[in-house]
Amino acid sequence: MKNEDSSLNPSMPDLEKKLLERIQASEMPLRIMHVCGTHERTISKYGLRSVLPQNIEVISGPGCPVCVTPEEDVDIAIALAKSGATVVTFGDMMRVPGSAESLLDAKSGGADVRMVYSIDDAISLANKKPELEVVFFGIGFETTVPANAAALLRKTPENFSLLASQKQTPPAVGLLARDSEVDAFIAPGHVATIIGTKPFEPLAEKGFPVVVSGFEARDVLLGINLLLAQAEKGVSRVDNGYPRVVKPEGNKIALKMMNEVFETSESEWRGIGNIENSGLVLRKEYEDKNASKKHEDLYSTSLEEIKAKAEKKDKKRCICAAILTGKAKPSQCPNFGKECTPKKPSGPCMVSQEGMCYNWFRYSKEGGSRFA
Ligand code: SF4
Known part of the structure; x- marks a missing residue:
């Protein structure tokens, strides 16, 4: 029909x-x-x-990618920034809510959070400012991971580390x-x-x-x-259906670099839960570059405070999890277009140009085809 x-x-x-x-x-x-x-x-x-x-x-x-980054990883990034580290990440990621607030909220409160376009920008900042402890909050799928691997295979400054929240599709x-x-x-x-x-x-x-x-x-x-x-x-x-770019064997050089630096792990997907073999974490040889381990003592108190704040927070019910698994449409969320808009997102699916709620709000008839 x-x-x-x-x-x-x-x-x-x-x-x-x-x-x-x-x-x-x-x-x-x-x-x-x-x-x-x-x-x-x-x-x-x-x-x-x-x-x-x-x-x-x-x-x-x-x-x-920002929609599936779990609250806990955002909370660790915020705790690091509140504990004195300089946390750098992509612009979209700064607006994604953690359990109590976003990195942008933390920046408004005085934490050192900066936007970068790539891991190379983060390394360059660490080289230029040796007095800073620079943490790159690296998120994304197999598309962005090779760039992180290539950067770590080169010599990186001592005041640089990676907070990896990387996923395999x-x-x-x-x-x-x-x-x-x-x-x-x-x-x-x-x-x-x-x-x-x-x-x-x-x-x-x-x-x-x-x-x-x-x-x-x-x-x-x-x-x-x-x-x-x-x-x-x-x-x-x-x-x-994309043979002008995709080869059946993929990009062997990128895969080799990824394998050298990262290993497969279980990983938490926001709203979905833990999925076996879906994460990519730094190998033991790169442990000194693992921000969550390197700075654990530094951020653990701030992380506890964030968790306590989250418990008191009156959370707007976000149905991103149902949307990300094909069980609901954005217009079925009571917050859609009201409390939650691209300018003031309540959930991760409204933040990025790749998010379902963002696109629904901006382009669909049900969303009103509003331009944010
Ligand atoms: S409209 Fe906002 S609150 Fe509702 S599911 Fe989408 S991101 Fe979450």
Whole structure:
């Protein structure tokens, strides 16, 4: 059945038109999950959901890196900053609420928190200001981890350390395949650029069609076409819909660097819980660069204070966890667009341009297509 908004825009380029016509011609019901904040941005920005037929639903999984960073890691970063360290991180991360406050709140209270664009900026600050104890709060998926590994493989100054909250995508997708009502997956093209297509094969072996997609609207439409083709034939495999960038074996140099510096661990995902083998922590040889161990004595008192403050805090109920697992839409959250907006986010999904609530607020009809 066609969606009421599904008429084709006459200005749409021919390739997109053809891809969409093929999708609209299919009657196959398919609930597709993507696990990438950039895919959500493309889907929301170009209004792709509004042109898909009603039998095809695309939902968002846990693909926004700041959304899945657990409160506890944010609390440690804040405790470090309040204890005298200079905590540097990406702009989005500064606005993500911990259990009591955000890094930006801590900065307003006098803590030394600064924004950087990369780990190299953080190292450069540590080199220029040897009197500071610089901690880089490094978050993200396999896409950003190689840059952290490359930096640590070079000699870094003694007053520099890493607070790592890094995640691996395939174990989380594997968990969602078990627990969510999803028929097929769009795998993230930039993660696959590093790890290749092989790590997604266990999903296909369990019967889920998978496609690795790029980030243009036409890439996402092509991805949906490839998933439909698999579903219609009753097969499941990993199709590479982004061959101009992704090689089946990934980026061997980046993988080698990651392996040299980090090892796999269990990891806490905000709202989802601990997922086995989904984290990347520093290897023993790099323990002197591990901020959470190096400065444990320094920040433990501040961390206790943050936890005590969090217990007294009247928390607005945030349903990010349900949104990140495809069980709810942002407009179902009572705070959406009221207490929680991109200017004043109550939860992590409203902070970043990759967050589902942010994109829903900014682009969707249900969100009011408001421009923040
Ligand atoms: S609208 Fe805000 S409070 Fe509600 S789920 Fe999204 S981020 Fe959380």
